[in-house]
Amino acid sequence: MEPLTTLSVEALETRVTGILQTHGFSAPNAQAVAHVIVAGERDGCKSHGLYRLEGVLKVLKAGKASGVSIPVVHDTSGAILEVDAGGGYAPASFVAGKEALVQRTRELGLAALVIRDCLHFSALWHDVEALAEEGLASLSMCPSYAFVAPSGGTKPLFGTNPFAFGWPRRGPHPYVVDFATSVAARGEIELHRRAGKPLPEGWAIDAQGNPTTDPQAALEGAMLPFGGHKGSAIATMIELMAGAMLGEFMSREALDFMGGGDLLPRHGALVLAFDPARFAARSGRDPLAEGETLLTAIEDQGARLPSQRRFATRAGALARGITLSEAEWAMLGRLGQGPSAL
Amino acid sequence: MEPLTTLSVEALETRVTGILQTHGFSAPNAQAVAHVIVAGERDGCKSHGLYRLEGVLKVLKAGKASGVSIPVVHDTSGAILEVDAGGGYAPASFVAGKEALVQRTRELGLAALVIRDCLHFSALWHDVEALAEEGLASLSMCPSYAFVAPSGGTKPLFGTNPFAFGWPRRGPHPYVVDFATSVAARGEIELHRRAGKPLPEGWAIDAQGNPTTDPQAALEGAMLPFGGHKGSAIATMIELMAGAMLGEFMSREALDFMGGGDLLPRHGALVLAFDPARFAARSGRDPLAEGETLLTAIEDQGARLPSQRRFATRAGALARGITLSEAEWAMLGRLGQGPSAL
Known part of the structure; x- marks a missing residue:
């Protein structure tokens, strides 16, 4: 041992x-x-x-990121807050922008944090969990590298585009979910290749766009989105909202910029925050208590909550x-x- | 004929x-x-x-809705606009709130439209398509009736919870996607029952929580979310954001209130709107042109765009x-x- x-x-x-x-x-x-x-x-x-x-x-x-850049918070004076990461790593930018995002969300009911030109390597649950601890619901999303084909397509175009959602709870932990919009992580395909094991059906297509269970052919072809055309639509939404809408790289541009997928990707990120207290105010109901009704009903069925x-x-x-x-x-x-x- | x-x-x-x-x-x-x-x-x-x-x-x-209610727009003076439908049908409420939502989104960069206590029967693409025609991206979601079990669960809890996303394009039509977060629509299960045809695997569970392909057993049991635990997480998000967060009914409450699923459901709805011009402004890039790069690349692969x-x-x-x-x-x-x- x-x-x-x-x-x-x-x-x-x-x-x-x-x-x-x-x-x-x-x-x-x-x-x-x-x-x-x-x-x-x-x-x-x-x-x-x-x-x-x-x-x-x-x-x-490799000179493709900065370890010393100082994130600069830019306040658009509306519901959008931006952090210019300057090629730095995303965590410092989220730290730099978080307090302003929380304040603006409490003030307006919802607000967005845009991170520009960052090196992104971390799971998105960090962001949504930190916001849930402030009593806020949130969504977080970003593109990655173009390794995933659209549903019905034949070539890689989308990233594994992670998506996270956080919801505050009064207990010790919030509701936090964070997943790739591809069926599987690219690392899992690599692990199958090393182990000489075929992939499960539905994970990937080869370079000709045909379904494959061969890990090497999958790495040379494309991964597939989760959930067929519905998951593909969510991956598309993430490219558009966290790439095109911000004027930051989409997954194909990120791949072109880095010259391959060996290094971590550089692109933008989008976090949307919501104040349930503001949204529910006129209803007279307690949104967190309502949320507990749902979440405990899930657990009472024996289903596991994510995280x-x-x-x-x-x-x-x-x-x-x-x-x-x-x-x-x-x-x-x-x-x-x-x-x-x- | x-x-x-x-x-x-x-x-x-x-x-x-x-x-x-x-x-x-x-x-x-x-x-x-x-x-x-x-x-x-x-x-x-x-x-x-x-x-x-x-x-x-x-x-x-049945006396469970109003055909004469006048939607009342309430401005929270932040990024949230609310329309009290007063038990009326959702379309008039969206019409009543749309212009204020567009203006507030242009002013702040993003904004939310909350519709309270409405009778919801329409596809969500109406909302996101109308906003895309104003140059805005948007998300729309609402609960429905508790007919869908959580992934790993045994009993109905979620609605078929539709989700829609719209993105403006310069051509004649925007990018619009709109789907139920269940694998299939409830009506499709009913059609299989009438035709005496078994369901495809993975659509439903019976009243004991076991997988079933029997349409009658499925109607007495529960439908399943699309995309396994990831789709289940999106259905959960919709219950929390468009139900609990607004202080409006979640899908189980809607079912209890109506005393069964024969009549259309009454609950709230949430529309989130985003101004790409505001989000992209500091990047110097044209977000709609970037979006076209992605959307034409999808079509160039022979994949169909939704809608x-x-x-x-x-x-x-x-x-x-x-x-x-x-x-x-x-x-x-x-x-x-x-x-x-x-």
Whole structure:
């Protein structure tokens, strides 16, 4: 059995922050990035945990992102707040814009946060969970890389375009859902390829646009959206709203700009926030109490609410620390040596 | 072959308006309802065309809706506009609130229209198409009746909860998509039952929560959301945002209030509008031109854009009129006799 190392969440965050600074990140950027990476690891989201660190560092080394940019908040004086990330990593931009978004949402009932030209690598649940903790409902979406074909199409055009929704609850955790609008994550196709296992039906098409279960043919062809033409429409909506509407890259432009999908994508992001207290005010009803009626009815059927497993894993990590494998620990040691380790 | 009757769109709208007035609708309510019903017929959406007329009249006769209520627009002085439908039919409320929504969206960048306590029977594409014609992107959603089980659940809880998205285009028609978040419409299950045909796998569960292809068992059990847990999350979002958040009925409450699913549901509705010109302003890019890049790339793959068939059918109807079957023509004659015909 592999020897294991256990650290507190704080200690791991400090360690990751230090590694990022060794690679040239400014302290605020390093802290914001380390926070979301360690939060992923803490919650058992391995695909958005420490695994992401090397990719975050590689894109910086490739000169395709900035680790020192200072996000600039621009207030359009309406319901839109913008943060110019300047090629920096998204977490610092969300931190920079969040308080203004919360205030504007409480003031107007709803508001939007636009993040421009950011390096996006984190799960979207961070954003909607943070807003739910302020009592706000929210949607978050962004394009990614053009790896997914439209329903009925033959070529990659959409990203795996994640979509998240958060709803505040009075208990310890909000309702948070966050998913890719592709049937599967690209990493899952790669894992099938390495394992020599065929893909499930319906995940992908080959370069000629025919259905395939061959992982290599899928990687050379295109992934498919979840839910057929309905999921494809949601992926389209995300390209239009979080790409075209903002005047930021859509998934194909992001791929062209980065010259391939090996590095993390650079594009914009859109967060929409809603104040249930404002929306419900004239009804005389308590929107959060109404929400509980629905959510407890889901659980009473034995159906799982999204994020419940994540919250349970988090509770364990906060109580007992995060346990790293020897390989993970060695990776941190290697990356801690600086850019030459990449 | 059945004899056919062909009327112009205007003539059919006048005819339907008259029938509604015969049943006690005020002129503005009759016109708004007739407009959306005839638009459905014009576009070849038979499920939201003349077929709907009898249901619209029955709920009025049952005393569960108002045909004379005057929608009242309430301005929260923020980004939320509300229309109190007062138990009236949704189309007049959308008409009443639309101009204020457009103005507020242009002013702030985004805004919401809340419709309270309306009788909702129309497809959502009406709303998002009308806003796209003003140059705005929009989302529209509402609950319905609790006929759909959550993914992993066993009992009906969600409605078929429609979701629509509209995006403005410079050509003759906007991008418009509108779909139920259930795998199939309830009417399709009823059609399978009448035809004695089994359902496709994955449409429904029986009253014990087990998968079924028996239409009768499905009607006594629950329908399933599209796209597994991801579609289920979108159905949940619609219950929370267009039900709980507004302090209006969710789908289970709508069913309880109406005492069953035979009459059309009464609940609220939420429309979110976005001004791409405002969102893109600082980017220096043209959001509609960017949108065309995506939409033409979808079409260039041979994939169909949603609503294209509907727009083509519309063009034919506008040029050559709407052709009704003898049965449809007889139905109009019968309903024109007033409430005693129901």
